[in-house]
Amino acid sequence: MIFFFLLLFLVLAAQIAELFIPALPWLYNAHVYIVPVIVFYGAMALPFPFMLALALYAGVLLDALTVQVIGGKVEISAGSSILMYGVLAGIMHGLRPLFARGHWEVHCILSGIFTSLIVLAQYLMITFRRGSVVFTREIWWQIGGPGIVAMLVAPIVFWSLQWIGRMTAYQYGPERGRFE
Amino acid sequence: MGMSRTNIIVLLIFGAILGYFLSFGPNTTQKFKAGVYQLLAPFLTSGSGLKKQITSVRTGLKSLDQLEHENAALQVENRELRATNQSLRDVEHEVNRLRHALNYRERSVFKLIAAEIVARDSSTWWRTVTINRGRRDGIETDMPVVTDEGLIGKTTSVSDVISVVLLVSDENCRVAASVEGSREQGIVSGQRVTTGLTPLMDLNFLSKQADLKPGQKVYTSGVGGVFPSGLLIGVVKSYRVRELDGQAQLTPAVDLSHLEDVFVVTGRR
Numbered sequence: 001m002i003f004f005f006l007l008l009f010l011v012l013a014a015q016i017a018e019l020f021i022p023a024l025p026w027l028y029n030a031h032v033y034i035v036p037v038i039v040f041y042g043a044m045a046l047p048f049p050f051m052l053a054l055a056l057y058a059g060v061l062l063d064a065l066t067v068q069v070i071g072g073k074v075e076i077s078a079g080s081s082i083l084m085y086g087v088l089a090g091i092m093h094g095l096r097p098l099f100a101r102g103h104w105e106v107h108c109i110l111s112g113i114f115t116s117l118i119v120l121a122q123y124l125m126i127t128f129r130r131g132s133v134v135f136t137r138e139i140w141w142q143i144g145g146p147g148i149v150a151m152l153v154a155p156i157v158f159w160s161l162q163w164i165g166r167m168t169a170y171q172y173g174p175e176r177g178r179f180e
Numbered sequence: 181m182g183m184s185r186t187n188i189i190v191l192l193i194f195g196a197i198l199g200y201f202l203s204f205g206p207n208t209t210q211k212f213k214a215g216v217y218q219l220l221a222p223f224l225t226s227g228s229g230l231k232k233q234i235t236s237v238r239t240g241l242k243s244l245d246q247l248e249h250e251n252a253a254l255q256v257e258n259r260e261l262r263a264t265n266q267s268l269r270d271v272e273h274e275v276n277r278l279r280h281a282l283n284y285r286e287r288s289v290f291k292l293i294a295a296e297i298v299a300r301d302s303s304t305w306w307r308t309v310t311i312n313r314g315r316r317d318g319i320e321t322d323m324p325v326v327t328d329e330g331l332i333g334k335t336t337s338v339s340d341v342i343s344v345v346l347l348v349s350d351e352n353c354r355v356a357a358s359v360e361g362s363r364e365q366g367i368v369s370g371q372r373v374t375t376g377l378t379p380l381m382d383l384n385f386l387s388k389q390a391d392l393k394p395g396q397k398v399y400t401s402g403v404g405g406v407f408p409s410g411l412l413i414g415v416v417k418s419y420r421v422r423e424l425d426g427q428a429q430l431t432p433a434v435d436l437s438h439l440e441d442v443f444v445v446t447g448r449r
Contacts, residue, residue, distance in 0.1 A: 016223045019299040019310070029374050031304050048183075049190040056194060060201075064216030066303045069206050070336060070352045078209045079201030086194060119304050126305050130351065130372075138373045142304050 003170035004050050007042045007161075008057055011035055015061045028138045030145020035062070036085075036115040037150050037157045043089035044099045044107060045165060051093050055085035066122065076125045084121055088114045104158060112151025119143045210321075210337060217310070218339040224299045224310060225342075281441050284328035290408065292326075292443035293317055298342065307350040307370060307379065309333075309439060314341040322406050324445040330412035330433030331355065331400060332442050343444075348413060349379035349436055356403035357383060357413055359428075364390045365401055368413050368430065379436060381414055386426035392419040398430055408445065 014034040023029040035058055042054040059082030067078050092110065099107055120143045127133055183191070204212060217224075281294060295311035313319050315338050325332040325345045333347040346353045349370040357368045366385045374380075383398060396416040402409030414430035 012223075015302075016220065016227055018302040019224065020227055021302075022300070031302060033302075048187045052190055052194045056197060061216070063201065064213050066306065067209055067213055068306050068308070068336060068346070068352065069210045069213070070346060072206050074204075074206050074209050075352070077202055078204040078212055079198050082198050082201055086198070122303070122305055134372060136373060142373060146304070 002168045003165050004042075004046060004054070006164060006168065007038065007046075007054060010038050010161075011042075011054070011058050012061065014038055015058075015065065019065075024145065024149070027145040027148075028141035030142050030149065032149050032153075033115050033118075033146045034150075034153065034157065036088075036118060037111050037154050038161070039085055039089055040092045040107065040111045040114060040154075041158050041161045043092035044096050045161070045170070048093060051089055052086060055089040056082055059083070059085040073129075075129050076122060080121070080125065081118075084118050088117065104155065108151055108154035108158065111154040112147040112149075114147075115150035116143050116147030119146050213337045213344075214339040217337060217342055217344065221339065221342045225312060227299065277441060280328060281443075284443070288443075289449055290326075290443075290445045291447045291449055293319065293446055295325075295343075295442050295444055297439050297442065305372070306352075307347040307436070308336070309345050309347065311343050311345055311442060311444070312341070313444060314339050314343050316340050318446055319343050319444055324400075324407045324411065325442050326411055326445060327434050327439070327442055330414070331407065332434055332436070332439065334406055335444065345442070347379075347436055349374070349381060349432060355407055355413060356401045357398050358401040358409075359383075359386075359390070359392060359416070360397040360399065362390065362392070362396075364392070365403070366428075368398065378431065380417065381430040381432060383416075383428040383430055384425065386419075386428060388421050388426050390419065390426040390428070392416045392426075392428045394418065397433075398428075408448065 018031070018033060018035065021032045023031050039054055039058045043051045046054060059079075062081035062085070063076075063078045066076065066081065068075050092107065092114070095107065095110070123139065123143060284292075293313055295313040295317075297309050298312045299310040301308040311325070319335055319338050321335055321338050323335045325334060331348050333345045333350070333353055335343045336346045337344040347370070348355060348368070351370045351372045353370055355368045356365070358365045364386050366383045368381050368383050370379060370381050383392075386392070394416055398413045398416065400407040400409055400411040400413060412433040414432045417429045417431050419426060419428045
């Protein structure tokens with residue numbers, strides 16, 4: 001239980017930290033996103049109900065920070081991030097046995113792909129609202145860049161969270177499917 | 181293997197909460213956003229202070245690195261002098277910045293509320309900054325935000341103590357504009373994607389005969405009600421004729437990547 005609350009705290013801290021991390025000019029101004037990596041680790045380490053709670057919490061935070069109401073119109077509906085985190089964390093949750101057998105690389109790669117999927121989904125939603133479909137090389141890099149960064153930081157984040165889990169005596173047991 | 185009853189119940193609760201959020205209209209969304217920002221305000225303000233301290237330490241470390249290569253006998257004294265010099269330079273920079281801001285406020289024809297940038301946008305598709313002034317200071321939504329160099333943007337979400345400012349370089353921030361030395365009028369909006377370090381803006385709906393020249397200044401025209409007339413938006417970089425109209429590319433008047441102090445325009449004097 002301590003581990004779950006620690007993850008909630010880390011998601012909040014990472015979400016705030018992201019506001020102070022500048023975009024990477026050498027990667028077409030791609031942004032650095034750490035929160036998805038923490039959520040996806042939580043999706044693997046936590047049982048189903050707690051995984052959904054974490055996805056809900058992270059989604060609410062992301063919605064609050066990204067949803068823009070301009071001229072009485074909402075570009076991305078509140079709740080869209082909750083839905084995205086719920087679905088993607090659910091997929092990650094289904095791959096828990098693989099993670100338990102030590103295949104971290106699959107989840108690191110998936111963390112990157114899923115992070116890019118979140119950015120892509122946001123882009124598709126604003127494109128739909130603004131009414132012009134534009135896909136330039138810069139846009140692809142701004143979608144793919146955060147995924148690449150997430151993929152690179154995922155092993156460090158996963159290792160750190162695994163270590164925190166051990167320190168808090170959290171027992172990772174995907175086969176048993178229960179929270180200890 | 182099916183789902184356990186607990187999991188199904190949790191999934192239903194998740195779905196219900198999701199449905200609740202998805203049903204939010206613009207007003208509820210605005211309140212929800214302002215509420216979360218209100219809760220995060222202490223973290224954002226302290227995070228901003230921490231960032232400044234880290235930058236200051238990093239600058240100090242650079243000087244120490246340079247000192248290693250200097251004469252060993254003068255190293256200690258040199259280090260002290262450099263440290264003193266650095267801190268004086270910081271103070272001088274701060275004094276100049278504040279003096280500059282104060283001068284602008286005193287000579288401005290607008291009623292201004294001074295604010296400091298506490299956080300930048302973390303999202304890829306919107307260009308916003310967060311300022312340390314809110315409803316308590318008299319800020320409302322859709323108020324223009326400026327510096328002494330020109331227009332920055334307008335407030336969107338306002339909580340009690342902090343507000344979100346949509347930058348003029350965002351595609352959604354549309355400003356009615358007029359061009360210096362001509363009768364041309366158009367709408368300035370940001371570009372969806374920034375390719376270089378400096379974001380550019382488009383001035384659309386110009387006449388095909390506009391033939392704007394690089395360096396011409398573009399000001400707010402006052403049409404639309406949000407932005408008062410006479411605020412410098414940017415400078416023409418290039419002009420091209422399209423099928424139906426003319427379009428100019430503008431460089432923002434203000435360096436939007438290095439904002440520190442801004443002013444919210446609350447009215448005219």
